Amino acid sequence: MNRIEIDKLTKFYGERLVLDGIDLSVAHHEVVCLIGASGSGKSTLLRCINGLTEFDEGNVRLDGMDIYDESFGRTGLYKRIGIVFQAYNLFPHLTVLDNITLAPVRVHGRQRAEAEDAARKLLDLFGLGQYAKSYPEQLSGGQQQRVAVIRSLATDPEVLLLDEVTAALDPELIGEVLKIIRDLKTQGMTMVIVTHEMAFARDVADRVCFLDAGRIIEEAHPQRLFSSPENPRTQKFLERIIASGRLGASA
Amino acid sequence: MTRRPGKGRRTIALKDRLTPVLISLVSVIIVFGAIVYFVGSAEQWPRIQSQFFSIEAMLEAAPSVGRGFLVSLQIWIISLVCIAIWALILAIFRAMGGPYFAPLRIFAILYVDLFRGLPALLLVLLFGFGIPALNLPGLPNNGLFWGGVALVLSYSAYATEVYRSGIEAVHEGQGMAAKALGLTQWQTLRYAILPQALRNVVPAMLNLVVALQKDVALLSVLGVRDAVREAQIYTARTFNYSSLVVAAILFLLATIPMARLTDYVARRDRQRRLQSAL
Numbered sequence: 001m002n003r004i005e006i007d008k009l010t011k012f013y014g015e016r017l018v019l020d021g022i023d024l025s026v027a028h029h030e031v032v033c034l035i036g037a038s039g040s041g042k043s044t045l046l047r048c049i050n051g052l053t054e055f056d057e058g059n060v061r062l063d064g065m066d067i068y069d070e071s072f073g074r075t076g077l078y079k080r081i082g083i084v085f086q087a088y089n090l091f092p093h094l095t096v097l098d099n100i101t102l103a104p105v106r107v108h109g110r111q112r113a114e115a116e117d118a119a120r121k122l123l124d125l126f127g128l129g130q131y132a133k134s135y136p137e138q139l140s141g142g143q144q145q146r147v148a149v150i151r152s153l154a155t156d157p158e159v160l161l162l163d164e165v166t167a168a169l170d171p172e173l174i175g176e177v178l179k180i181i182r183d184l185k186t187q188g189m190t191m192v193i194v195t196h197e198m199a200f201a202r203d204v205a206d207r208v209c210f211l212d213a214g215r216i217i218e219e220a221h222p223q224r225l226f227s228s229p230e231n232p233r234t235q236k237f238l239e240r241i242i243a244s245g246r247l248g249a250s251a
Numbered sequence: 252m253t254r255r256p257g258k259g260r261r262t263i264a265l266k267d268r269l270t271p272v273l274i275s276l277v278s279v280i281i282v283f284g285a286i287v288y289f290v291g292s293a294e295q296w297p298r299i300q301s302q303f304f305s306i307e308a309m310l311e312a313a314p315s316v317g318r319g320f321l322v323s324l325q326i327w328i329i330s331l332v333c334i335a336i337w338a339l340i341l342a343i344f345r346a347m348g349g350p351y352f353a354p355l356r357i358f359a360i361l362y363v364d365l366f367r368g369l370p371a372l373l374l375v376l377l378f379g380f381g382i383p384a385l386n387l388p389g390l391p392n393n394g395l396f397w398g399g400v401a402l403v404l405s406y407s408a409y410a411t412e413v414y415r416s417g418i419e420a421v422h423e424g425q426g427m428a429a430k431a432l433g434l435t436q437w438q439t440l441r442y443a444i445l446p447q448a449l450r451n452v453v454p455a456m457l458n459l460v461v462a463l464q465k466d467v468a469l470l471s472v473l474g475v476r477d478a479v480r481e482a483q484i485y486t487a488r489t490f491n492y493s494s495l496v497v498a499a500i501l502f503l504l505a506t507i508p509m510a511r512l513t514d515y516v517a518r519r520d521r522q523r524r525l526q527s528a529l
């Protein structure tokens with residue numbers, strides 16, 4: 001059984017069709033990258049997976065269970081699927097530590113001391129131990145995004161969704177965030193990643209899906225998709241990417 | 252201390268730096284001096300002075316007006332606390348989404364429409380005279396209490412809108428992040444949105460605080476012996492209006508520092524935003 005099964009997912013924004021019958025499955029420990037032009041529906045698809053965005057037709061299953069199934073309870077799904085956003089979305093009035101422990105303490109009822117210990121362990125693991133008592137605005141963009149990743153890991157999710165997590169970062173800060181994601185892959189985290197970093201996608205993905213106008217029009221192993229794309233639209237998209245020099249060496 | 256560019260400014264000659272200061276000083280003295288001179292030399296000035304600025308009358312009226320001003324301050328502070336709490340509750344009603352909270356949301360909208368649309372004076376008269384006349388059992392019967400209630404009802408409508416603008420100014424990504432972490436709607440407001448919103452609204456709220464301080468004088472129509480009422484009593488007895496000037500001075504002494512504080516807080520807030528935008 002696959003970890004995530006997406007079946008004929010359809011979504012309208014008003015009259016506009018943004019997701020047009022998407023079928024996608026993600027196996028345990030698999031890393032799937034979603035690529036495509038802006039407005040192709042990548043981020044919307046990602047947000048449908050954990051119910052952040054409601055969809056109109058089709059269904060999404062986690063370990064064979066519909067994500068709207070009552071057995072998840074109100075918070076079960078959010079505990080098992082973490083998401084990281086492009087703009088970090090850390091809470092600016094809370095310290096790094098409080099950002100990370102907010103959900104474990106308030107949503108999942110863990111003891112504060114225990115949650116803080118766990119948070120500090122994660123911070124140390126990702127080289128941010130000394131920033132536990134800092135506020136987000138005192139950190140660089142790359143550090144903030146790493147904190148955001150840690151915050152989403154604080155509930156021990158089984159799946160991590162990453163929504164263009166490097167798009168808001170200065171080029172020299174992208175590497176530290178991508179490193180964390182590689183580490184997570186090594187540890188066997190199942191991930192769905194929306195990215196514009198083609199070199200990174202080629203490097204980390206087990207499978208790359210190219211979206212265009214709300215459909216997955218080509219999916220393949222990254223080596224195959226980037227070296228010999230079959231669909232003309234994929235070819236055109238990748239040509240533009242190569243022309244802008246963004247398929248270079250991985251950061 | 253932040254270092255600023257343009258160290259070269261220090262080399263500007265003392266003369267060049269003093270000139271603008273001197274020009275503004277001289278022009279201020281000329282303009283205000285002229286006003287004082289013309290007003291003071293006017294034929295009617297002695298009459299105006301004895302009517303409004305009689306030192307003797309001011310000193311005589313000062314104790315009772317001052318006592319009244321303390322009453323004004325008490326009403327002001329108690330109303331402020333009630334308004335801050337009640338308006339926050341209304342703003343939370345307003346911010347709760349979903350069908351279950353529709354009655355609360357609609358209540359808050361109607362409330363704001365109603366009480367923002369009515370003159371505060373009308374509410375003061377309606378509550379301050381109307382309700383005590385009903386002689387409701389178990390409820391206080393004095394004008395002061397019900398006049399205060401009217402002020403709270405009226406100002407809460409404005410304060411609710413201020414809170415709401417603060418809540419809406421919090422970036423939508425904050426709510427999304429909270430939802431993705433599994434927080435309920437209430438927890439999202441409580442832990443993620445409101446702490447930021449409250450910080451956003453401080454400058455705008457201080458404006459309301461200053462406005463309320465003045466509108467406390469509306470309660471004088473109910474016979475509440477605040478500063479204005481005490482001044483009126485003196486005027487009615489002596490046909491001299493200097494007591495009202497005493498009350499005016501007391502109000503200014505209280506509101507001008509509040510206004511400066513508001514400016515200061517607003518400026519600091521703007522700097523904070525600029526810094527965090529970097």
